[in-house]
Amino acid sequence: MxxxxxxxxxxxxxxxxxxxxxxxxxxxxxxxxxxxxxAAGWLNGWLLDYLAWCARTIGSAPHAEARSG
Amino acid sequence: MLSARPVQLDGQRGGLGGLSDRLRESIRGSLALGVDEKQRSLVRGIVLGEDEGLGEELRDQFRASGLCHLLAVSGQNAAHVVAGVLLLARVLGVLRVLAMAAALACVGGYVAAVGWQPSVVRAAVAGMLAVLAWLVARPRDRWYFMLVGCAFLLAVSPYNLADPDFQLSFAAVAAVFVLVPRLERFLAGYPVPARLGSILAVATAAGIATAPLL
Known part of the structure; x- marks a missing residue:
């Protein structure tokens, strides 16, 4: 979780x-x-990079996920 | 034990199904313009709900960060399609009746392209009812819109009730309706900007309602 x-x-x-x-x-x-x-796709690329950064940074932080079992 | 042979495509669907397939393929192709491979997989996940192209590591990070719901098409997408079309029509000075008709057509096209998923159908029904309510000058009630979507999906197939997408979608929306105003009032007592407070309230309400299902 x-x-x-x-x-x-x-x-x-x-x-x-x-x-x-x-x-x-x-x-x-x-x-x-x-x-x-x-051009719209290129602009979107920056936003997509930011979103991937959010996922990478928070998802790989220590204790980001609690696991059961 | 399960064994399978390679799948061979013999042709394409015709009729409405074929139209949906062609629309989806057209959007898939357009989403590849101007972006690199990783960005392409990500944008296809957000717009069309296809996350197959994402690497295992990035997909795990989306899951661990609680953002994996963004890689599935949600009802929010259908709502944004309606809002986006209406906004664009207003900027272009299009008659409101025509804008509403365009919004209905676009949300119908979007649902056809991404597939009849419960969350998308729920939002599309709500969006269409909101537009129709405006066209015939009737009052709007979001609970009514949500329940009509629910009744429609269960009339199409009662088995939808057991679909996790159905359960998550309706749990999240009901929680947003019930909890967000309360959470926003609670956060108003703290030095939190209103916009951030609203984002936190929605994320908290949806998180509380969907955690038992996830």
């Missing part, structure tokens, strides 16, 4: 909606404006 879940979600929350929005924007733009879709 993750022990720092609330803090991790508070850190990740600001980028979740923009990631979804940029992802869907890229999907909507791709058939018409490939470069604009790639």
């Amino acid at each position: 993750p022990l720092f879940s609330i803090g991790a979600n508070a850190l990740a929350e600001p980028v979740v909606v923009p990631i979804l929005g940029l992802g869907l924007l890229a999907a909507g733009l791709a058939p018409l404006l490939l470069n604009a879709a790639a």
Whole structure:
């Protein structure tokens, strides 16, 4: 069971909606404006890196997870 | 003992199923633009609920940090699709009736692309009812929206009741409705910014309600 879940979600929350929005924007733009879709994807890459950093930093912290048994 | 032979694809589905498959493939392809391989796996997890491409280590870290729910499509995604379309329509100055119709079409397309998962269907039903309520000038009640979604899913298949996605989704939403206002009032007594307080309240409420199921 993750022990720092609330803090991790508070850190990740600001980028979740923009990631979804940029992802869907890229999907909507791709058939018409490939470069604009790639630009949205590139911008999304920064947010995705931040999200992965949140997971890596908190998930690999000491006592991040309580295990039973 | 279970043994299996390699699967061979003989063709594609037709009809609505085929349309859903093509839509999903199109979105998958678009999500690969402008990002590297790791980012691609992550964004596909968040938008489409596909986390197969993520490495074992990163997936473990998402689980250990309590963020693995982000790698599954949730009802929140459907709600954000509706909100995003309405926001975009407002920026572009589109008539509100047309914006509502576009929101309905987009959320329907999104549900078709990601599959009929209980949490997504629940949110899509709620979003559609909210839009319809506005179109016919009827009052909105979030409990009613949630219960109609629940009734719809159970009418489609009563076995949904045993689906962990169904249980987690409705437990989290009911907890948000019941606990978040109380937690926000509690946090208002402390020097916590309102936005952060709201995030903490939602995360705490959802965490409390879903912990026994996880």
